[in-house]
Amino acid sequence: MGPFSARQEETRESSRQSADDPSHRRQRLMVGAAGLLACLFFILDLQLPLGVANAVLYSAVVFLSAASQYRWLPIGTAITCSLLTIMAAPFSPRVPGLPAWFEWGNHLFSLFGIWTPVMFIYQRRRTELLLKEVNERLEQGVEARTADLAASRLALERSEEQLHTLTGRILTAQEEERRRIAQDLHDDVNQRLALLMLDLQAVDRQIGSAPAEAQDGIRNALKGLEELSDDVRFMAYRFHPSxxxxxxxxxxxxxxxxxxxxxxxxxxxxxxxxxxxxxxxxxxxxxxxxxxxxxxxxxxxxxxxxxxxxxxxxxxxxxxxxxxxxxxxxxxxxxxxxxxxxxxxxxxxxxxxxxxxxxxxxxxxxxxxxxxxxxxxxxx
The missing domain is CATH 3.30.565.10 (Histidine kinase-like ATPase, C-terminal domain)
Incomplete structure (x- = not known):
């Protein structure tokens, strides 16, 4: 099977699927109904002196075709109805007493009545297309704005998460530094103060015969060192309790x-x-x-x-x-x-x-x- 035959087979298969589609069947029935009504009104036009009334009847056919999904159907129906009106004009019964130009004017006015719905229909469809385009643009704008807001929110959440992580690291580093300072105060400064107190206590024992002022000075120094040692110990505890x-x-x-x-x-x-x-x-x-x-x-x-x-x-x-x-x-x-x-x-x-x-x-x-x-x- 050649490429051309394959394409023909695909076309036939697509046609069979379209024929089985209920919507396509409804559209075909609508086209058939419009054609049948147009023929019926043409027969009435040939049998009765309808005059302008046939425009009303044909306009109904045009409006019926507007309900179809086929965009060409209203124009096709209007052309068909116009041809039928022109064809029926010479053969329609005459109204006694009316001049010929009046009857022909009625038929011309009928053509205007047939095409007026077409203009209305296509103007309406044009408006619908414009509204659809505007709505699509609005939807695209809303989707774009929503995407921007979602991205901004995600970025904000990431920033907050990073901020909390950074804060946690800072607090951890702060506690480690507090722990180190507390250890230094306890192991170094406080120990040196304790040794200094021991030295002063030894000096206090050795100067028993010294003047009272010197002994009081030594005791005051010992008391100050003891208070300072307590303060350093409390400071170390405040920095980080061991x-x-x-x-x-x-x-x-x-x-x-x-x-x-x-x-x-x-x-x-x-x-x-x-x-x-x-x-x-x-x-x-x-x-x-x-x-x-x-x-x-x-x-x-x-x-x-x-x-x-x-x-x-x-x-x-x-x-x-x-x-x-x-x-x-x-x-x-x-x-x-x-x-x-x-x-x-x-x-x-x-x-x-x-x-x-x-x-x-x-x-x-x-x-x-x-x-x-x-x-x-x-x-x-």
């Missing part, structure tokens, strides 16, 4: 609350569940720092007589709640201001370990800080 690395989060929080109570006079209650394993260092540090920041805010602003810290494990997550019965604050004002720096720092620390933080407060009714951190255990 108890957090040595004994874990529970012991570090108990020590934090004890120091908070002794320093501020606020009664602190620690409620907790036992943890099966030691938490990883990053999570423990984040939780410790957030609780430390919460206690600092209570000491500065709340004027609370009582504080409660509750640590529980729920659904493979660590839930921490810090409550106080202080004076509270207007949470709506804080929300409008997008939170203070301390609250922002707390949330960023928890985001770095995939956690979250919520604050609830009302004036005169205290404040509750709720935290949730996915539980990552490290075997000891």
């Amino acid at each position: 108890i957090l690395d040595d004994l874990g989060l529970k012991a570090a929080l108990q020590r934090l609350l004890d120091d908070f109570s002794s320093r501020t006079g606020v009664k602190a209650l620690f409620v907790h569940q036992p943890l099966d394993h030691q938490l990883d260092k990053t999570t423990s540090t984040a939780v410790y720092r957030v609780i430390q920041e919460s206690l600092s805010n209570i000491a500065r602003h709340a004027k609370a007589p009582r504080v409660e810290v509750e640590v529980t494990v729920e659904d493979e997550g660590l839930v921490v709640v810090v409550r106080d019965d202080g004076r509270g604050f207007d949470q709506r004002a804080i929300d409008r201001a997008e939170g203070g720096l301390g609250l922002l720092n707390m949330r960023e620390r928890l985001l770095a370990v995939q956690g979250s933080c919520e604050v609830e407060s009302n004036p005169g009714r205290g404040t509750t800080v709720s935290m949730y951190v996915p539980l990552v255990r490290v075997a000891t």
Whole structure:
């Protein structure tokens, strides 16, 4: 079979498929109905003195053809009806008493009546095409705008993710630096102060016969060194509590609350569940720092007589709640201001370990800080 025969076979197959299509059958029936009506009106025109009335009848055929999907059908129908009108003009019955030019004028007016629907139909189709084109352009514009917004949103989400990642790295580096400084203060500066105190104590024992002023000076120096050593030790603890690395989060929080109570006079209650394993260092540090920041805010602003810290494990997550019965604050004002720096720092620390933080407060009714951190255990 040659290429030409193959193309013929494809054409025949396409024609068979078109013939079996219900929509094509309806279109063919519509064409047949239009032709049948045109022939019927032509017979009426030959038998009756219709005059202008045949334009009305033929116009109905043209309007019927407009419902077809074939764009050529209205023009083809109008041409057919025009030819039928012209053909019937010499053979139509005459109306007695009317001049010939009047009858011919009726037939010419009938032609105008036949073609008027065609102009209306094509003007309507042209308007529909223009509207369709405008709608397509609008849809394309909306799709392009939607794609731009989606890309912008994706870029924003990536930027936020990168920002949170960077913040987490900065906080981790900060904690490492705090740990190093605390170790240096404890292992170097504090040890040297201890040695200096031992030297002064030895000197104090050796100058028993010295004037009282010299002995008082030595004792004052020893007292100052002791206070300085305590300050350095507390400073090292504030930079990074070694108890957090040595004994874990529970012991570090108990020590934090004890120091908070002794320093501020606020009664602190620690409620907790036992943890099966030691938490990883990053999570423990984040939780410790957030609780430390919460206690600092209570000491500065709340004027609370009582504080409660509750640590529980729920659904493979660590839930921490810090409550106080202080004076509270207007949470709506804080929300409008997008939170203070301390609250922002707390949330960023928890985001770095995939956690979250919520604050609830009302004036005169205290404040509750709720935290949730996915539980990552490290075997000891």
